[in-house]
Amino acid sequence: MPESPSEDPSGLIPQRGDKNLWEALVPVLVFIVVNRFVSLLWAIVAATVWSLKVTFQRLRRGHPIGRFLPIVTVGIIARGVVGIITDSEAVYFGIGIGIKASVGLVLIISVFLKRNLLAIYAPLLLGFPERITSEMAYKKAMNHIAIFIAFAQFSSSAFDIWLFNNASVDGYLIIRFFVNWPFTTIVILGSFFYLNRRLNVIQGFPGIAQLMEEKFATKDPDEEHR
Numbered sequence: 580m581p582e583s584p585s586e587d588p589s590g591l592i593p594q595r596g597d598k599n600l601w602e603a604l605v606p607v608l609v610f611i612v613v614n615r616f617v618s619l620l621w622a623i624v625a626a627t628v629w630s631l632k633v634t635f636q637r638l639r640r641g642h643p644i645g646r647f648l649p650i651v652t653v654g655i656i657a658r659g660v661v662g663i664i665t666d667s668e669a670v671y672f673g674i675g676i677g678i679k680a681s682v683g684l685v686l687i688i689s690v691f692l693k694r695n696l697l698a699i700y701a702p703l704l705l706g707f708p709e710r711i712t713s714e715m716a717y718k719k720a721m722n723h724i725a726i727f728i729a730f731a732q733f734s735s736s737a738f739d740i741w742l743f744n745n746a747s748v749d750g751y752l753i754i755r756f757f758v759n760w761p762f763t764t765i766v767i768l769g770s771f772f773y774l775n776r777r778l779n780v781i782q783g784f785p786g787i788a789q790l791m792e793e794k795f796a797t798k799d800p801d802e803e804h805r
Contacts, residue, residue, distance in 0.1 A: 607752045620666055627659030668748055676739045683732030686725045697725045705787055706794030711778065720777035724770045731766045735759060 609629050613622040662671035689696045698721035702712055711717055738758070743751050775787045 607756050611749050611752055620663055623659055623662040623671055627656070627662075631656070669743075672739075672743055672751070676736050676743075679732050679739070680736040683729035683736070686729040686732075690722050690725050695721050695725050697721050697728070704791075706790045708790075711781060711784065714778075714781050716777055716780050720774050723777075724774060727773075728766060728770065731762075735762060 607626075610622045610626040613625045658671070658674050661674060665671070686696060695718070698712070698718060701707060701721065707717070739755060742755055746754060771787060778784050778787070
């Protein structure tokens, strides 16, 4: 599930194996070390600065942050500023937990308002043509996935709250990272497999993998080097 930017700047399943896992783990280690030997305030500063650095590096490498980069950046800075002002572990980590739960709530609301955000924005990533997104099978499957992800967000938030109340700061960061990373991966992969199976009823559907390959194969070569 979407992690707090200052703790997991990748926000995606690792695309380069150990390198991306390391990028996501470094802010956690930076926070732990600086918090233990200096102070909470400087730990927040260090983790925030490192997360911003990784975020912009991902952009320069052409990773799919795209139009959401300004939102991610503002979120990282705002959370860091609030954490510094309050000098409170509960506030700093609570913001991330609150964002995670809010994402789940927004997904559910969007489904009930018949404006499913996942259904709207999935074609940008997966390359679904209109002939697929206009099918009822697609809309129903995306509604199911949105609700599934929303409850996964709630479950992850509840776990974070329990862990924060029952572990040290170091333990919270380390356990949370190594629990949420595989949990997020399982939820995303499970959603992909479910969507692929449900869309097989659409005549001529080639499979999600092929559509994504076609999407990136037709990507502007100049854009890839930006």
